Amino acid sequence: MEMTVPALLYLGLLLVCGLLFGVIASRFQLPRVAAYVIAGMLFSPDLLGRIIHTGAGEWSETLTTTALGIIAYLIGGSITMQQLLRMGKMIVGSALGESFGAVLVVFLAVFFLIPDIGGVSVLQLALAFAAIAASTAPAGTVAVLHQYRAHGPLSTTLLGVVALDDALGIIFFSVIMVIVAGESWGHGLVVASREIGGALILGAVTGGLLARAGKHIRQGGMRLPMVLGSILLVIGVAEAWKLSPLLSAMSLGFSSRFFLKASGDRLFAPVEYLEEMVFIIFFTLAGAHFEFSVFLSHFDLILIYFFARIIGKLAGASIGAQISGAPKTIVYWLGPGLIPQAGVAVGLALTLSHQPIFHEVSIVIVNVILATTLLYEVLGPFAARLALERSGELGIKRNRGKL
Amino acid sequence: MKIAEWLQRHPAEVVTVSADASLEQVLAVLLSKPGLRDIYVLADDGQVTGHLSHNKLARLVLAEHRPVHTRRQIIERIACGSAREIMSTHFSTAHPEEELDNVLHRQLEHDVEDMPVIDSEGRLLGTINLTELLHEAYKQSAGS
Numbered sequence: 001m002e003m004t005v006p007a008l009l010y011l012g013l014l015l016v017c018g019l020l021f022g023v024i025a026s027r028f029q030l031p032r033v034a035a036y037v038i039a040g041m042l043f044s045p046d047l048l049g050r051i052i053h054t055g056a057g058e059w060s061e062t063l064t065t066t067a068l069g070i071i072a073y074l075i076g077g078s079i080t081m082q083q084l085l086r087m088g089k090m091i092v093g094s095a096l097g098e099s100f101g102a103v104l105v106v107f108l109a110v111f112f113l114i115p116d117i118g119g120v121s122v123l124q125l126a127l128a129f130a131a132i133a134a135s136t137a138p139a140g141t142v143a144v145l146h147q148y149r150a151h152g153p154l155s156t157t158l159l160g161v162v163a164l165d166d167a168l169g170i171i172f173f174s175v176i177m178v179i180v181a182g183e184s185w186g187h188g189l190v191v192a193s194r195e196i197g198g199a200l201i202l203g204a205v206t207g208g209l210l211a212r213a214g215k216h217i218r219q220g221g222m223r224l225p226m227v228l229g230s231i232l233l234v235i236g237v238a239e240a241w242k243l244s245p246l247l248s249a250m251s252l253g254f255s256s257r258f259f260l261k262a263s264g265d266r267l268f269a270p271v272e273y274l275e276e277m278v279f280i281i282f283f284t285l286a287g288a289h290f291e292f293s294v295f296l297s298h299f300d301l302i303l304i305y306f307f308a309r310i311i312g313k314l315a316g317a318s319i320g321a322q323i324s325g326a327p328k329t330i331v332y333w334l335g336p337g338l339i340p341q342a343g344v345a346v347g348l349a350l351t352l353s354h355q356p357i358f359h360e361v362s363i364v365i366v367n368v369i370l371a372t373t374l375l376y377e378v379l380g381p382f383a384a385r386l387a388l389e390r391s392g393e394l395g396i397k398r399n400r401g402k403l
Numbered sequence: 404m405k406i407a408e409w410l411q412r413h414p415a416e417v418v419t420v421s422a423d424a425s426l427e428q429v430l431a432v433l434l435s436k437p438g439l440r441d442i443y444v445l446a447d448d449g450q451v452t453g454h455l456s457h458n459k460l461a462r463l464v465l466a467e468h469r470p471v472h473t474r475r476q477i478i479e480r481i482a483c484g485s486a487r488e489i490m491s492t493h494f495s496t497a498h499p500e501e502e503l504d505n506v507l508h509r510q511l512e513h514d515v516e517d518m519p520v521i522d523s524e525g526r527l528l529g530t531i532n533l534t535e536l537l538h539e540a541y542k543q544s545a546g547s
Binding site for chain 1: 471
């Protein structure tokens with residue numbers, strides 16, 4: 001028996017199941033990311049998706065764009081200019097190195113090692129995976145540092161790099177998407193300048209207005225609707241004017257924090273509570289796209305992306321750290337701490353799957369990113385622990401509930 | 404009763420730091436006075452420009468004991484700035500010419516334990532302590 005469920009009911013089922021699985025995973029100290037994905041998999045075409053159908057077209061695109069816009073706003077507002085300068089060239093150089101390294105190696109590996117899979121050219125497919133490869137999930141790294149009371153220059157650099165590289169990931173993604181959508185390289189670059197420059201200006205101007213409003217609106221309950229309204233407005237205008245929505249939202253976050261100065265965090269703290277919900281949406285939606293046949297038929301692509309991103313992160317972090325004058329410990333051991341990939345990458349993959357140019361390969365892109373995210377989730381904490389151990393920064397393991 | 408009159412009857416010591424003070428310096432001031440919960444940040448001309456709460460300072464100093472961080476908290480942890488950058492510039496204040504009843508309403512509305520009193524030139528004159536107000540109200544009700 002087949003049945004069609006309304007979109008809101010489907011979304012509610014995804015959220016409730018994701019939350020339930022996440023709570024159970026937390027109770028047994030298992031990764032929540034995997035729990036969310038497994039919850040989503042229940043609704044995949046191989047399982048309940050056979051009988052439950054939904055018009056998951058336009059609404060899922062709007063939902064994904066809005067959700068990723070919220071994350072981009074938070075990423076943009078996570079840092080001030082003074083903090084960026086204080087972090088120093090070692091952290092910034094290493095972040096640039098590891099992000100660019102992952103983008104470059106994934107691009108080259110997919111371009112040269114993967115045969116034409118149809119739907120898009122190999123060049124476009126390589127650019128698509130390269131666009132997603134830069135971001136790193138900070139949660140896993142922070143958890144390992146906390147669990148082992150790690151202290152020292154590597155731990156500090158690691159924290160700085162994982163906090164910065166999602167911003168670089170969104171910049172790489174936005175630039176590559178504009179170029180991919182261009183008719184030619186020359187045309188692509190002209191369009192890229194307009195779309196990216198326009199997005200930055202739109203975000204900066206709206207951020208200035210949001211900061212001004214934030215100074216005058218004192219009721220705490222008004223801040224969340226004010227910020228969400230601004231994010232939606234900016235994304236909507238960006239789409240209407242054919243500018244990059246993600247860069248617009250990130251620029252909105254950065255500029256509103258910049259203009260509001262010391263009290264800038266009042267525009268971010270209320271929205272940060274939404275981050276977990278956004279990631280539940282991403283992981284369960286991506287899980288619902290899981291197809292075992294796609295997984296098997298593109299196993300080579302999964303392996304190539306998995307290893308290429310690791311090699312890019314390791315080499316890029318090492319080169320970036322070396323160029324920026326980091327000590328040897330950081331040059332050798334920064335890379336292994338940067339393996340996790342999670343919410344932002346999955347969100348970017350879902351966004352990519354809605355681009356008309358990638359329509360025919362969207363299911364492949366989402367499945368590859370989903371499978372590699374789970375693999376990185378298993379490998380990431382071990383690699384980070386090894387790096388901290390070898391660098392001599394591992395402390396005494398923390399017992400639960402004790403300082 | 405005017406706020407100025409209340410302050411004369413209930414003088415309260417206020418603790419301030421300069422806007423350029425580092426986190427370590429602010430922390431040293433906080434720990435030097437047991438029970439202190441609010442520190443006010445002064446600009447070079449002596450005007451109050453910000454407020455630092457006991458909770459905010461504890462969150463910054465003890466950040467490494469938190470297993471989950473937002474990106475903003477990660478960056479605050481590794482690139483924390485001076486009092487000027489970490490203070491809050493939006494906080495409830497009272498004026499010495501205001502009526503106590505008006506201020507009390509604001510104090511309850513915004514859940515403020517110690518309401519700073521700032522004059523027209525931006526100078527900090529003292530604070531109105533909620534517990535002292537409770538004492539006063541209790542004395543009056545017991546008397547009547």
